[in-house]
Amino acid sequence: DTGVSQDPRHKITKRGQNVTFRCDPISEHNRLYWYRQTLGQGPEFLTYFQNEAQLEKSRLLSDRFSAERPKGSFSTLEIQRTEQGDSAMYLCASSPGRTGRGYGYTFGSGTRLTVV
């Protein structure tokens, strides 16, 4: 297990279309986070999963956004009816929590979304 994988790396979509991103965390990590990063800014927290349960959503996560982690392993982030303001890098991170080995978050390389 080499790290957190995100797919696709880049996505260009037309305004109004739906897009879905996938994140495969480190297998033994039970915590999973989604962040969004716009140009020149640091990443901003979107949502958090503990195993399969989505426990937190930030106010940045509008009704057009939905995230799932069906079996507590991989996660998907879907954006419906995309808008130009959704253009950003979407980052996934996982962490082991208290009982796991290691420390800190491991981030994926992100999915860069461009809405045209």
Place this chain on the structure above:
Amino acid sequence: DAKTTQPPSMDCAEGRAANLPCNHSTISGNEYVYWYRQIHSQGPQYIIHGLKNNETNEMASLIITEDRKSSTLILPHATLRDTAVYYCIVRVDLRDYGGSQGNLIFGKGTKLSVKP
């Protein structure tokens, strides 16, 4: 949440030590100082963290002042590959909390440019 203040940019000559400062004057007693960096087009990468004592690992050293109101990340022999945005984050023990209590809150960081 304790806030941090970092210079927006710094330059360093290749092979020299890079000293990145961070002010966190409102840090609480149970909060750690974490450093992450983000190389262009990649996700953030964990570097080091500490509570009170100075810390060193294979990547860097972290010097925390006795009053814990500031810290310095030291890259002892900077290389061109160390060019990145460096984030100083003050947070509770990330192993104990998930979600918005234990997520990473990124500012704009310091853009370090290592020059030949």
